[in-house]
Amino acid sequence: MNTDFKTIAVAMSGGVDSSAVAAMMVDRGYNVIGLTMQLWNQRRLGDKTGHTEPVAGRCCSIDDVYDARHVAQKLNIPYYVVNQESRFEQDVVKPFVEDYLSGRTPIPCSLCNNHLKFDQLLITARQVGADAIATGHYARNEYDAERSRWLLKRPADKAKDQTYFLFGLTQEQLSRTIFPLGEMQKPAVREEVRHQGLSVLADKPDSQEICFIPGGDYKQFIDAYLDEQGETLPDTSGALVTSTGEVVGNHTGIHNFTIGQRKGLGVATGSPLYVVQIRGDRREVVVGGAEELMTKTLTAKRLNWIAIEDIQKPIRVQAKIRHKHQPAWATVERDGDGSVKVTFDEAQRSVTPGQAVVFFQDDLVVGGGWIC
Amino acid sequence: MRRVYFDNNATSPLLPEVFEAMRPYFFEKFGNASSIHQQGQQARAAVEDAREQVAKLLGARESEIVFTSGGTEGDNLAIFGMVSAGDHIVTSTIEHHAVLNASKRLEQMGCTVTYVPVDRNGVVKIDELRAAIRKETKLISVMMANNETGALQPLEDIGKIAAEHDVYFHSDAVQAAGKVEIDVQKIGCDLLTISGHKMNAPQGSGALYVRKGTLLESMLKGGRHERGRRAGTENLAGIVGLGRAAQISREWLATGGAERMAAMRDRLQNSILESVELATVNSASVPRTPNTANVIFEHIEGEAFVISMDLKGIAVSTGAACSSGAIEPSHVLIAMGLTPDQARGSIRFSLGKTNTDEEVDFVASKVPEVVTKLRELSPLWKKHTQTAIG
Numbered sequence: 001m002n003t004d005f006k007t008i009a010v011a012m013s014g015g016v017d018s019s020a021v022a023a024m025m026v027d028r029g030y031n032v033i034g035l036t037m038q039l040w041n042q043r044r045l046g047d048k049t050g051h052t053e054p055v056a057g058r059c060c061s062i063d064d065v066y067d068a069r070h071v072a073q074k075l076n077i078p079y080y081v082v083n084q085e086s087r088f089e090q091d092v093v094k095p096f097v098e099d100y101l102s103g104r105t106p107i108p109c110s111l112c113n114n115h116l117k118f119d120q121l122l123i124t125a126r127q128v129g130a131d132a133i134a135t136g137h138y139a140r141n142e143y144d145a146e147r148s149r150w151l152l153k154r155p156a157d158k159a160k161d162q163t164y165f166l167f168g169l170t171q172e173q174l175s176r177t178i179f180p181l182g183e184m185q186k187p188a189v190r191e192e193v194r195h196q197g198l199s200v201l202a203d204k205p206d207s208q209e210i211c212f213i214p215g216g217d218y219k220q221f222i223d224a225y226l227d228e229q230g231e232t233l234p235d236t237s238g239a240l241v242t243s244t245g246e247v248v249g250n251h252t253g254i255h256n257f258t259i260g261q262r263k264g265l266g267v268a269t270g271s272p273l274y275v276v277q278i279r280g281d282r283r284e285v286v287v288g289g290a291e292e293l294m295t296k297t298l299t300a301k302r303l304n305w306i307a308i309e310d311i312q313k314p315i316r317v318q319a320k321i322r323h324k325h326q327p328a329w330a331t332v333e334r335d336g337d338g339s340v341k342v343t344f345d346e347a348q349r350s351v352t353p354g355q356a357v358v359f360f361q362d363d364l365v366v367g368g369g370w371i372c
Numbered sequence: 373m374r375r376v377y378f379d380n381n382a383t384s385p386l387l388p389e390v391f392e393a394m395r396p397y398f399f400e401k402f403g404n405a406s407s408i409h410q411q412g413q414q415a416r417a418a419v420e421d422a423r424e425q426v427a428k429l430l431g432a433r434e435s436e437i438v439f440t441s442g443g444t445e446g447d448n449l450a451i452f453g454m455v456s457a458g459d460h461i462v463t464s465t466i467e468h469h470a471v472l473n474a475s476k477r478l479e480q481m482g483c484t485v486t487y488v489p490v491d492r493n494g495v496v497k498i499d500e501l502r503a504a505i506r507k508e509t510k511l512i513s514v515m516m517a518n519n520e521t522g523a524l525q526p527l528e529d530i531g532k533i534a535a536e537h538d539v540y541f542h543s544d545a546v547q548a549a550g551k552v553e554i555d556v557q558k559i560g561c562d563l564l565t566i567s568g569h570k571m572n573a574p575q576g577s578g579a580l581y582v583r584k585g586t587l588l589e590s591m592l593k594g595g596r597h598e599r600g601r602r603a604g605t606e607n608l609a610g611i612v613g614l615g616r617a618a619q620i621s622r623e624w625l626a627t628g629g630a631e632r633m634a635a636m637r638d639r640l641q642n643s644i645l646e647s648v649e650l651a652t653v654n655s656a657s658v659p660r661t662p663n664t665a666n667v668i669f670e671h672i673e674g675e676a677f678v679i680s681m682d683l684k685g686i687a688v689s690t691g692a693a694c695s696s697g698a699i700e701p702s703h704v705l706i707a708m709g710l711t712p713d714q715a716r717g718s719i720r721f722s723l724g725k726t727n728t729d730e731e732v733d734f735v736a737s738k739v740p741e742v743v744t745k746l747r748e749l750s751p752l753w754k755k756h757t758q759t760a761i762g
Contacts, residue, residue, distance in 0.1 A: 033683070038698035065697065080679050081697035086712075127676040127746045129683055 007031040008178065009125035010134045011117060012071065012079070014064030016204055017136025017181060019071045020189045023196040024180045025134050026075050033130055034072040034079035036065055037121055039088040039112070040212040045224040071198055080128075084120055091115035093212065097222050100255040101234060103278035104354025107165070107323075108210055114168040122176060132176040137162045140182030140363075141174050150174035152306050152365040157185045164323045167358045167368030168304045222255060238283030240267060243276065243292060251285050254278050260293055260350030278353075294347035300357045300369035301339045307366045311340060317359035317366055319344065321351055327360050340369060373685045376731045380570075380724030381519050381547060381664060382689055386613070387572040387725065393616035394574070397609040405606045406595065415608050422615025426579050429618040430564060431555035433584060438598045439611050442578035443546040444470040445591075446565030449580055449602065450542040451475065451513060453588040454563070457482035459510035462539075464488045464496045464525075465707040466518050471544055472703075475513075484508070493658040494523040494708045501530065505537045516545035516564075517552065520704040520720055521655040522664025524552070531560025540586065546570050546578075550621035551661045552630060562586050568610065572725060573617035577610035624725065634662035636732050637723055641665040643736035648743050654705065654718060663723040668710070669743050671752040672717045675699050680742045686735055689720050713752065 008030040010022040025032045042061060065081060072079030092111045099106035117135065125133050138160040140153040150171050154161050169177070181189055194202040213221045226233050233253070240249035249267040251257070256264065261275040265287060274293050277286035298321070305311065311334055318327035319342055328344050335341040342357055351371060358368035377385070397403075403415030420434070427434045440446045447470040455461060455478055463475055465487045475485045486504040490496050496514055505512075512534050517524050527543055534541035542563035545554055550571030556564055563586065568577030582588050582601065594603030624630075641653055650670035669677065674690030678699075681688055691699040705715040721735070747753040 036698075069697070078683060080675075080682075082675055082679075083698040083700060085698075123749055123751070124673070124676050124679075127673070127749050128679045129745075 005030065005131040005178075007033065007130045008132055008134050009033045009035050009121075009128070009130035010077075011121055011136070012036050012068040013136070014067035014071075014201075015136065015206070016190055016193050016201055017138075019068070019136075019198055019201050020192045020196075021134050021136045021180050022071055022075055022077065023192065023198075025178075026077060032075070032077045033125070033128065034068065034075075034077050035121060035125060035133075036068050036079075036081045037084045037088075037116060038065075038081050039084055039116065040093070041085060042212075042214060045221065045228060067201060067204070071201065074197065082121075082124055084116055087120055088112070088116055088212075093225070097225055099354045100218070100222055101236065101280075103254045103257075103280035105258045105352045106354050107356055108212070109165045110168055110356055113165055118169055118173045118177065122173060126176075132178055134178040134180055136181055137166065137179055138181050138186075139163045139166055139179045141177060141179055143175070147307070149307065149309070153182075154360070154363040154365070155179070155182045155184075157181075160186050163360075163365050164320055164356065164358050167306070167356060167365060169306065170304070171306075174306070219256060236280070236283050238285070240265065240285050240287050243286055243288050248273075248287065254280055254283060254285060257285050259352040274350075293349050295351050296344050296347045298342050298351045298357060299335060299339055299372045300342060301372055303338065303340060303367060303369035305367035307361070307364050311367075315359075315366070317361055320358045320360065321348060321371065322355055330359075332359055339372075375685045375687070376727075376735055377687045378721045378723060378727065378731075378735060379687045379689050380727075381522075381720065381722035383569045383575065384572050384724045385726055386574060387617065387620060389620060390572055390574075390613045390616045394609040394613040397612050403608065405608065406597070415606070418608065418612050418615075419606050422611045422618075425615040425618040425622075426566070429549065429554065429622055430566070430581050431557050432581050435599065436582055436584055438580045438582055438601045439606060439614070440565075440578045440580050440602060441576050441607065442569065443468070443544065443565055443567030446546075446567070446578050446580040447471050447513075447542075447544050448474050449588070449591050450563040450565060450582075451478070451511065452591055453601075454511050454540055454542070454586075455483060456510075458508065460484045460486070460506060460508040461511050461513065462486045462488060462501060462504045462509055463513045464490060464501075464515070466490050466494060466496070466520075466704045467513065467515055468519060468544055468546070471513055471515070488514075490707055492709050494518055494521045494655045494704065495658050496525050496530075498526055498529050498533075502533050505533065505539060509537065509539050511540045511542060513542040513544065515547070516543045516554070516559075517548035517661045518655075518704060519547045520702050520718075521666045521708075522547070522660035522722075523655040524548070524659040524661065527559045527561065534562075535560055547661060547664075550617065550624075551633075551663055553625055556581055556583070563588075568614040568617065571617050571621055573614040574610050576607060577614040579614065629725070630662045633723060633725075636727065636729060637663055637665050637721075639729070640721060640723075640732045640736055641667070643732075644739050647736070647740045651743075654708065654710070665721045666705075666718055667721065668714050668718045669746075670714070670717060671750055671756050672743060672746040673750070674716050674719055676746055677717075677719055677742060680746065681738065684738055684742070686738060688735075689722075690718060691715070 008025050012018045012034045092108045096106045096108045138155040144151050154163050190202045209216045236254040237252045239247045241247050257275045273287045276288045276292045314331050314333035319330040320327045330342050330344040332340050332342050353371050355371050356368050357371050359366040403411035405415040405419045423434045423437045426437050451474040488501045541561045543561045544565045546567040549566035562583040564581040566579050569575040590601050592603045597603050652668050654666040678690050691702045701715045
C-alpha cells in the first residue's frame, strides 16, 4: 500500500526514534520533508513554576528543535518548524486541566495524537506536498484486504509499545501513516542512529512523562495555567468519605487525587487507604481498602473502532486500562448509543475515569474508548 | 532548483558593486580608523566618505550620522539614549520588536509608555497620538514604513506634533531607507534608524541619525568613537558597504527606481488578485513602500503556504519567526484588526532591487496552485464552502 507514496513528511522531535525514522525514509528512497510541531512555549509559565530555563527532553525545548534541525541538515532534507501552539492549547492543555478539575485523570498524549500528530500534522504535510507521514511511534499498521480495513498492531518491541495512545486513529489517518520502527527493537534503533553518523543523539535518553509539564508537577502546572488565564482555581475542597458514607477527613481539592492513590490522603487508620472514587459533583473523595479498588466492569464512550467497523455482538478482547497495565481478558458489548460495557474476567485494580480503555486481540488493536 | 527571493524585507542580497567597494577594506586597505598611521588614515577616509553618502541619503549633516551594527542597535540607542526613569514615551502598536521590547524594558525601569493604535490600514491614529502627549512625554517613536505591510506612517504630521509639544521624535526607518525618499528636515525628526542589510548592504551595518544638539547617552561605553555616541572600532568594510549602498539607493530613487518597483509589485499583486478568489491586499489603499504586498488568502495557513512555496524554490514570509524557527502570528496584523485566522493566512511578498519581471510572472503563476491545494485540504475552507452552499 505504501508503494504509491513518493514524498513523506517525518514528524521529528529531536529524539532518537524520529531521527532514525527520518534517516530510514531517506534510505528507502522517498523525498523526505522533516517537520517539527511547536506545541507549547515552555517559557510561558516558566516564572510561575520556577522553570525558566527550557528543559531538554520535553516537547519543543530549543535544544530538541536544534537536534531535529541538525539531523535534517545531515540528511540534507528540507526541514520546517510549524506553530501549532493554539491548537495544542485548545485540544490538549485545556481538556487536561478540565479533566483534573472534574475528578478525572487525563491522558494528554492520546489527545495530542488524535488532534495534532495525526490530524493537524497530516493536514500540513499533505498541504505541502507529502503523501503521508512517518513517525517514530512503536506500532505497526497494515491494510487487510479481506476486511477492507487498515489495521493497527502492537510492535515487535513490546516494552516500547505505544499503541495504547494510538487507539483514536481513523482509517484515513492509518492509510497515510508509516511506522518504520514497528518491527524494530529500541537498541537497534539507537544503532541505526549511530550508523547514520548521529552518535550524539544515539545516547539521548528517552523522554518520559508529560511533555508540556517540566518537572512533572501537574498540580503546580494547573495552578500556574489558571493563574495565567486570570482564573482562580475553583474550590473543590470537601470531604474524604468511605464507601458507606462515613466522613473520615477533609481534602483541599479533587484535582489532587487519582484513583489508586495512597499517599497524600492525610488520614491514617492503621491499614492502608486508597482513593477508590472521585465524585466531582459532590466534591467527595471516596477512600477505602485495597479490595475496594478492584472492579470487574467499566463503561466507555466516544469509541474509536479500528479492526472492525462497529461493535454489533459482544466481543472477547484483552483490554488495557492504563499504558502500564497488563491487558486482561474481557467481554465488550454495546451499552446504549455510543457506549460500551466492558466486563473483565478477573477484577482489575484502579479503573480510572479519564483514562482510555483499549481493546486488543493479541497484537491487533481492535479499538478503544474513554473510561467514564 | 531555481530559487526566487521575494523576502527582501527580511534581508536583502548584497549588490555586487557594494561588495566590490568593500573588498579592499578586508585586505590591502584594512585599518583602524582611529590609528595615526597611513592604514588608519585610509580607513578614516573611507568611513567619512561613507558617512557623507549616508548623510546625503537622509538629507542630514555628516556630523549627525552615527554608525551602528544595524536597526536593532539603532532603535535601542535612540530609545535608551534619550529616556530616563519617570519619562513617558509614545510609540505605536505596530513597531518592530526592537522598539516594543525596549519600551517594555523602560516600563520595568520606571517609565510609562503609550502604545498608540493603528487603523484597519495599519496607519497610526494621529489624533490619539496627539492626545497621548503629556508633561512627562520625552520621546515619540513611530516607524516610517511598517515591515509587514509596507504602510507609510504620517511622519510629517508627527514631526509637527513633536515640535508643538517640544518632544523628541525618533523614527525607525529601517524598511523605508533605500526604497523611498527620506528627508529628515522635512520629517522633522530628531533621530532616525536605518539598517544596512535591508538595503543591499551587509548584515551588521547601520546608522542612527542624531539631530545636532540632541543630547544622546551612549549605550556602548569605551573609546570616543562616533563623537562619543557609539564606542567600538568601526566595522570598516561594513560601513564602506553601507555608504556605497546608500549612494546606489540615491541614484536608484533619482532615476525612477521606486516607480518601476511599484509597477512590478502592482503587477504581482493584481495577478494574484485576479487568479485567486478570496484574496485581499492589506494596506492597499494607503501609501506603502514600493516593494511590499501583504496578501490575505482566506482559509489557509500562512505557514503551509510559505513551506509549499519554499519547496518550489520561492522565498516569501508570514508572521514573525521565533527562536525555534516556528512562526508566531503577526502582532502588526492583529493590531490592524485582522482576525487571528486572517493574520495566520497573510503572506508578505517583498521585492528587491535585483528581482525581475520574469520572476514576478513565475511567482504569480505558482500562487494559485498552492492556494488551491491548501484550500482542498483545509478544514477552514471546508467549513466555508459548506456554509456557502448550505
